[in-house]
Amino acid sequence: MMSPTARLVVRRLNQRNLATWYENSKDVAAKIVPDFMDMSAQALAPFFTSTKSFATEASFETRPFKLHKLEEGPKTSVTVTRDEALKYYKQMLTIRRIETASGNLYKEKIIRGFCHLYSGQEACAVGMKAAMKPADAIISAYRIHGWTYLMGVPPLGVLAELTGRKSGCARGKGGSMHMYAPHFFGGNGIVGAQVPLGVGVAFASKYRGDDNVCFALYGDGAANQGQIFEVYNMAKLWNVPCIFVCENNGYGMGTSAERAAASTTYYTRGDYVPGLWVDGMDILAVREASRFAIEYCTSGKGPLVMETATYRYSGHSMSDPGTSYRTRDEIQEVRQNRDPIASFKEKIISTDLASADELKAIDAEVKKEVDEATRKAKSDSEIPMEELPADIYAAPLEEEIRNVAPWEPLRHKRIGSAVNLN
Amino acid sequence: MAALSTSKNMLKVTTKLLSRRCFSTGRALAGQQMTVRDALNSALDEEMERDDRVFILGEEVAMYDGAYKVSRGLWKKYGDKRVIDTPITEMGFAGIAVGAAMNGLRPVCEFMTFNFSMQAIDQVINSAGKTFYMSAGEVNVPIVFRGPNGAAAGVAAQHSQCFGAWYSHCPGLKVISPFSSEDARGLLKAAIRDPDPVVFLENELLYGTPFEMSDEALSKDFVLPIGKAKIERPGQHLTLVSHSKAVDTCLEAAKLLASEGVECEVINLRSLRPLDMDTVLKSVSKTHRLITVEQGWPQSGIGAEICARVMESEVFFQLDAPAVRVTGADVPMPYTKSLEVAAIPLPPDVVRVAKKLLGLK
Numbered sequence: 001m002m003s004p005t006a007r008l009v010v011r012r013l014n015q016r017n018l019a020t021w022y023e024n025s026k027d028v029a030a031k032i033v034p035d036f037m038d039m040s041a042q043a044l045a046p047f048f049t050s051t052k053s054f055a056t057e058a059s060f061e062t063r064p065f066k067l068h069k070l071e072e073g074p075k076t077s078v079t080v081t082r083d084e085a086l087k088y089y090k091q092m093l094t095i096r097r098i099e100t101a102s103g104n105l106y107k108e109k110i111i112r113g114f115c116h117l118y119s120g121q122e123a124c125a126v127g128m129k130a131a132m133k134p135a136d137a138i139i140s141a142y143r144i145h146g147w148t149y150l151m152g153v154p155p156l157g158v159l160a161e162l163t164g165r166k167s168g169c170a171r172g173k174g175g176s177m178h179m180y181a182p183h184f185f186g187g188n189g190i191v192g193a194q195v196p197l198g199v200g201v202a203f204a205s206k207y208r209g210d211d212n213v214c215f216a217l218y219g220d221g222a223a224n225q226g227q228i229f230e231v232y233n234m235a236k237l238w239n240v241p242c243i244f245v246c247e248n249n250g251y252g253m254g255t256s257a258e259r260a261a262a263s264t265t266y267y268t269r270g271d272y273v274p275g276l277w278v279d280g281m282d283i284l285a286v287r288e289a290s291r292f293a294i295e296y297c298t299s300g301k302g303p304l305v306m307e308t309a310t311y312r313y314s315g316h317s318m319s320d321p322g323t324s325y326r327t328r329d330e331i332q333e334v335r336q337n338r339d340p341i342a343s344f345k346e347k348i349i350s351t352d353l354a355s356a357d358e359l360k361a362i363d364a365e366v367k368k369e370v371d372e373a374t375r376k377a378k379s380d381s382e383i384p385m386e387e388l389p390a391d392i393y394a395a396p397l398e399e400e401i402r403n404v405a406p407w408e409p410l411r412h413k414r415i416g417s418a419v420n421l422n
Numbered sequence: 423m424a425a426l427s428t429s430k431n432m433l434k435v436t437t438k439l440l441s442r443r444c445f446s447t448g449r450a451l452a453g454q455q456m457t458v459r460d461a462l463n464s465a466l467d468e469e470m471e472r473d474d475r476v477f478i479l480g481e482e483v484a485m486y487d488g489a490y491k492v493s494r495g496l497w498k499k500y501g502d503k504r505v506i507d508t509p510i511t512e513m514g515f516a517g518i519a520v521g522a523a524m525n526g527l528r529p530v531c532e533f534m535t536f537n538f539s540m541q542a543i544d545q546v547i548n549s550a551g552k553t554f555y556m557s558a559g560e561v562n563v564p565i566v567f568r569g570p571n572g573a574a575a576g577v578a579a580q581h582s583q584c585f586g587a588w589y590s591h592c593p594g595l596k597v598i599s600p601f602s603s604e605d606a607r608g609l610l611k612a613a614i615r616d617p618d619p620v621v622f623l624e625n626e627l628l629y630g631t632p633f634e635m636s637d638e639a640l641s642k643d644f645v646l647p648i649g650k651a652k653i654e655r656p657g658q659h660l661t662l663v664s665h666s667k668a669v670d671t672c673l674e675a676a677k678l679l680a681s682e683g684v685e686c687e688v689i690n691l692r693s694l695r696p697l698d699m700d701t702v703l704k705s706v707s708k709t710h711r712l713i714t715v716e717q718g719w720p721q722s723g724i725g726a727e728i729c730a731r732v733m734e735s736e737v738f739f740q741l742d743a744p745a746v747r748v749t750g751a752d753v754p755m756p757y758t759k760s761l762e763v764a765a766i767p768l769p770p771d772v773v774r775v776a777k778k779l780l781g782l783k
Binding site: 137171172174178186188189190193196199202203204207226231233238391397398401407414418420 | 477518
């Protein structure tokens with residue numbers, strides 16, 4: 001019966017890359033006695049050549065989860081395979097790049113109106129998606145560019161939607177806040193409204209008898225909305241498999257959580273709905289918590305609240321510099337010490353799941369893809385004028401739609417596939 | 423006694439009471455009557471039977487048999503899964519209903535009265551009404567919001583508002599305002615089958631009113647087209663256009679005017695969005711005079727919209743007098759009985775206005 005420490009040592013010794021590992025090792029969860037490793041590295045180094053080979057999996061310890069009315073919570077010992085790690089890394093990086101590109105497009109005035117960036121919160125979305133089954137659903141508010149990508153829309157579909165062009169996932173008609181994909185119900189502009197919708201989505205799953213859940217996301221600001229408490233009640237009463245996710249990034253627009261909420265322990269705000277708190281900057285912790293939540297809901301225990309403690313680097317939206325209500329030092333501190341991508345990168349390299357070069361190659365690949373999508377999103381054309389009156393109704397009853405002036409009616413058209421038509 | 427939930431059962435009881443011989447020959451027959459309440463009930467029942475995805479939620483719809491008994495017997499027949507009592511949380515349960523519709527079910531969401539829909543109006547308009555357009559035609563929302571609308575009797579200001587103008591203002595919604603039992607049955611069935619969000623504005627005072635029903639109107643697949651008006655009474659001197667309870671006011675006014683030799687054409691709009699202007703314009707071309715009659719407030723109301731559209735059409739030149747509106751008085755509804763009566767147009771009010779338009783004393 002090997003201790004975790006011994007297991008780790010054996011795994012390391014199985015690699016032929018001991019010297020490199022030792023040099024790079026900044027194992028965040030190091031439980032290994034430094035002296036011992038020093039000793040073994042020196043003793044064994046001559047026996048190994050430096051051919052490249054990677055670990056197939058690595059384990060880590062997460063920060064403890066906080067529980068509310070739960071006997072037990074998610075495991076703090078988490079394991080990730082090399083393939084998974086590379087996938088999550090790429091996903092988080094892609095989201096970060098899409099958001100950076102969006103910010104730049106907004107500054108160039110090519111994106112108009114609202115643009116709410118997810119930079120800093122990537123681990124939340126990627127972690128949840130990693131745990132979701134293919135037909136599990138998710139609904140959120142307006143900070144959703146990353147989710148749209150994760151739910152199957154390529155970067156061009158997201159960026160062109162932001163620039164309002166025809167390659168956008170809603171042909172440019174929705175914009176930043178109204179993107180949709182299979183099992184992803186937007187993209188909702190009215191703070192809090194998405195949460196009852198999410199309970200409804202999960203209700204439909206239960207009604208049909210499939211074992212799918214719905215993640216209904218909202219922020220710390222929205223967490224005070226009355227309608228959320230209304231649906232905590234109905235979800236618990238009717239045992240609806242809905243996971244309420246409060247993405248607590250510390251601020252509701254310019255109002256810090258402490259200035260808006262009498263109780264900032266959002267994972268307990270469901271009261272009779274059990275809840276858990278998770279470090280939202282740790283993608284593996286979020287994944288583990290999400291797995292736990294899905295298991296909980298699909299085993300018929302009803303809803304759960306999950307609070308992910310995270311942070312957004314940008315302001316509330318692009319019109320908010322994000323510095324009038326918090327210090328630059330605070331933002332810098334998080335970027336330097338708790339960035340979800342950088343810390344995951346460190347984990348990957350330190351445990352030899354991949355090399356720094358390999359990750360650099362992924363960086364380059366993602367940059368290329370997003371740059372290309374950005375270029376196309378800028379040069380793509382808008383939908384033609386005939387689509388102004390398109391898809392107002394799935395079953396239009398009138399062909400003529402009133403225009404700005406009388407005597408020159410528009411003509412309704414049907415273009416989209418109306419998933420609930422029949 | 424078993425729940426009287428099918429139209430045929432209702433028919434047996436009513437016809438026994440009203441006539442000795444009761445057999446049908448396929449056409450509308452004297453004696454086949456049904457109240458609006460039973461018409462709605464039978465429509466709900468049949469649509470729930472036809473499509474598993476249809477379910478009802480709202481306050482008191484299940485165990486109480488419906489605050490106004492519209493859903494009587496349905497919980498007993500279909501059970502907890504399909505007829506669901508909600509807590510008194512309109513915004514929450516309307517949102518749940520919309521989400522369920524987005525994910526493929528066919529909810530019928532009852533507001534105990536449409537006054538309470540204001541608590542949930544964001545979900546009706548922003549979530550249900552606009553999602554199809556915002557998603558460029560991907561996510562349609564096949565939901566029906568139904569319940570009593572407008573003035574009742576003695577329920578005072580907060581419980582008496584007509585929301586026809588509010589909801590029919592919004593593209594993305596379809597808005598129905600039935601009058602008769604046939605309207606109620608055919609249009610509710612059509613609304614439930616419709617893949618878009620429908621606001622179905624009933625009237626509490628009409629629930630107990632019996633109307634003639636043809637065999638066709640009693641058949642399981644009887645649907646009426648949304649957006650098409652009905653000419654309740656043909657006439658050549660004056661067009662009266664209205665919806666819901668006000669249709670009754672117009673029919674009564676038409677009787678009074680008929681005794682003075684004025685023949686009114688009474689149009690029952692049936693739907694407020696789309697508005698059947700073809701029927702209205704055709705009628706005005708014939709009669710050259712138009713009065714719109716509604717119980718809702720005058721400013722930015724249904725009548726205002728109809729008059730504006732007439733102004734903008736060729737039929738304007740057919741008018742022999744300005745098109746005018748008869749509406750509820752521009753006051754919150756008082757409780758005082760005599761004042762309440764004065765706040766809503768009555769047949770003599772319509773007659774008075776008609777005579778002025780016609781230049782009669």
